[in-house]
Amino acid sequence: xxxxxxxxxxxxxxxxxxxxxxxxxxxxxxxxQNGVYLSGEMALNEFxxxxxxxxxxxxxxVWGSCIEKDAGDVSRCGARLSFKTNTTxxxxxxxDMRGKLSFEGLTIRARELKTGTDNAKFGNDVTEFLExxxxxxxxxxxxxxxxxxxxxxxxxxxxxxxxxxxxxFVQQDIFGVQLNGTIKMHGNMLIFPSGNE
Amino acid sequence: MNNKAMTLVLMLAVISINARAQLxxxxxxxxTEITGEGVSFVIEDFNYDASNGVFGGDLEFxxxxxxxxxxxxxxxxxxxxYMSGPGSNYGxxxxxxxVNLGRLTHPYTIDMLNGxxxxxxxxxxxxxxxxxxxxxxxxxxxxxNPTTGVPLLRDRKIEDGTIKQTIKxxxxxxxxxxxxxxxxxxxxxxxxxxxxxCNVVNSDKGSGLCSSRPQGAVTDYNGERMDIGLRFDLNFxxxxxxDSNVNLFAQNVSFxxxxxxxxxxxxxxxxxxxxxxxxxxxxxxxxxxxSSMRLNSCDATGTTCGSDINTGPVSxxxxxxxAEYGQPLTFDVxxxxxxxxxxxxxxxxxxxxxxxxxxxxxxxxxGNKMTQAEYEWYEDxxxxxxxxxxxxxxxxxxxxxxxxxxxxxSYITNLQIHYLxxxxxxx
Numbered sequence: 001x002x003x004x005x006x007x008x009x010x011x012x013x014x015x016x017x018x019x020x021x022x023x024x025x026x027x028x029x030x031x032x033q034n035g036v037y038l039s040g041e042m043a044l045n046e047f048x049x050x051x052x053x054x055x056x057x058x059x060x061x062v063w064g065s066c067i068e069k070d071a072g073d074v075s076r077c078g079a080r081l082s083f084k085t086n087t088t089x090x091x092x093x094x095x096d097m098r099g100k101l102s103f104e105g106l107t108i109r110a111r112e113l114k115t116g117t118d119n120a121k122f123g124n125d126v127t128e129f130l131e132x133x134x135x136x137x138x139x140x141x142x143x144x145x146x147x148x149x150x151x152x153x154x155x156x157x158x159x160x161x162x163x164x165x166x167x168x169f170v171q172q173d174i175f176g177v178q179l180n181g182t183i184k185m186h187g188n189m190l191i192f193p194s195g196n197e
Numbered sequence: 198m199n200n201k202a203m204t205l206v207l208m209l210a211v212i213s214i215n216a217r218a219q220l221x222x223x224x225x226x227x228x229t230e231i232t233g234e235g236v237s238f239v240i241e242d243f244n245y246d247a248s249n250g251v252f253g254g255d256l257e258f259x260x261x262x263x264x265x266x267x268x269x270x271x272x273x274x275x276x277x278x279y280m281s282g283p284g285s286n287y288g289x290x291x292x293x294x295x296v297n298l299g300r301l302t303h304p305y306t307i308d309m310l311n312g313x314x315x316x317x318x319x320x321x322x323x324x325x326x327x328x329x330x331x332x333x334x335x336x337x338x339x340x341x342n343p344t345t346g347v348p349l350l351r352d353r354k355i356e357d358g359t360i361k362q363t364i365k366x367x368x369x370x371x372x373x374x375x376x377x378x379x380x381x382x383x384x385x386x387x388x389x390x391x392x393x394x395c396n397v398v399n400s401d402k403g404s405g406l407c408s409s410r411p412q413g414a415v416t417d418y419n420g421e422r423m424d425i426g427l428r429f430d431l432n433f434x435x436x437x438x439x440d441s442n443v444n445l446f447a448q449n450v451s452f453x454x455x456x457x458x459x460x461x462x463x464x465x466x467x468x469x470x471x472x473x474x475x476x477x478x479x480x481x482x483x484x485x486x487x488s489s490m491r492l493n494s495c496d497a498t499g500t501t502c503g504s505d506i507n508t509g510p511v512s513x514x515x516x517x518x519x520a521e522y523g524q525p526l527t528f529d530v531x532x533x534x535x536x537x538x539x540x541x542x543x544x545x546x547x548x549x550x551x552x553x554x555x556x557x558x559x560x561x562x563x564g565n566k567m568t569q570a571e572y573e574w575y576e577d578x579x580x581x582x583x584x585x586x587x588x589x590x591x592x593x594x595x596x597x598x599x600x601x602x603x604x605x606x607s608y609i610t611n612l613q614i615h616y617l618x619x620x621x622x623x624x
Contacts, residue, residue, distance in 0.1 A: 088529050089468070089531060143243075170534040172534040176262040177261070
């Protein structure tokens, strides 16, 4: 992942040396097709991390790499998010989050809805939606056709302290989720401001 | 990516900087139309399929950490979860079967609301507060203007702390209320439904309250109600329990009128320690309408199944928390890591003796035991407090014409929660 980013940065640097002026005539031909097509991959604590290596011995027995966890040397290698929504004790926790998520075909673009082209797609609601205008632009997020999970784990828990290394730490795991494989989906999410009634 | 393409991208960046200089000021009357509270979204041509190898996919979705009574782990594996257009035939027709979720004129919304527009008067949890709301498409009332799409109606419509519209209940032969929902009526007692029947496929406009349309309401359009299916495998580690499979399917489902509201409350004792706490407070309305449902159990391959439990129309309207009457839903974690989910107990009037209810109340209305004001306060609470209803029609097990059973209809209506506390325990 890191190497890919470095490669792109290198290309950008060399490209910037070759900037050329585009004349107005050339620009007129450029229709400015908007939108982006994204494929991506997000790895979260896939191998655990070095967190804790420089810390005191208590921290080192709790956090470590996933190899250390499998060997039983540490108790956890996944990421943790703790939330507290009030002034009392206790946290709501997403715990042991790790694994990989990749997707292909997420698109983002501005789309103008018009009665002629879109009315049938929305059950004749477009005319009313436009409120007399010729068209209305919305943000369209095309859902990725496939989302692939590789050993994606997380668990939902409630805990007495924010971190497992804090004193008095007690945790009740409610359930855990393990995901591996592909989800198929289809659709465009259209986003627009509300409240302009 | 070659140099030429990169040049174009960089040029576009330059152009966009130039374009910024051309920002135009908006007229005052243009600005008044935009209040910009939140965002709305709809999903066009949606379907979703998470299946394991048996159902044509490769997903392994496991829920872990659940134990049976003897402490042995139970693995719950999701073998299929789909959302698709109508006519999915229990998950056999998902590919290319799309549905829209939400309408452009009645979308899903995420909004900051003015608490003063949500409840009557000023003695409630929302007064002078901003309330974050995530809401499904609205239920349509008589007063919804179809050209503007306003307003979002829940059980009543309120403006500036005053009720503009209420529920009318069905009446029996003697003219007494049966407690069963009939219509929404405005201040003049008029009603005129604008929506579609929430359960009936091929229903027409004016037949009900739902804004999401069924298939067939508009020609050649799949509507906004989806088919949902869930197949679970339960795998027990203990030998005494047999691994099993459970399947749940719902047809033509919409969630109209559902919402989650979040705001901050101060001065509630949510952990039972005696001190007043500041907390996130919630109010939840979960509505689910389906034209039919099926529950059954099959073998591991999903081919040989037991008797089906089939239902006709299903309506679930679950109301949790009631900010208007001082009963928000709160969530707390104790110092031992266990949680408490609580609907705060019903508020008592300051004049009520020792905070207790009227133990010796004779049931005869205002009089010796209860003042007129107290009587009216409770009457208002019982009439207008938030209530849950559940309705399942035409329940059958197996084929009733061939040895199966027909259980008819089941209703629970106007269930009002006075107090609810759910806690987790270590077992």
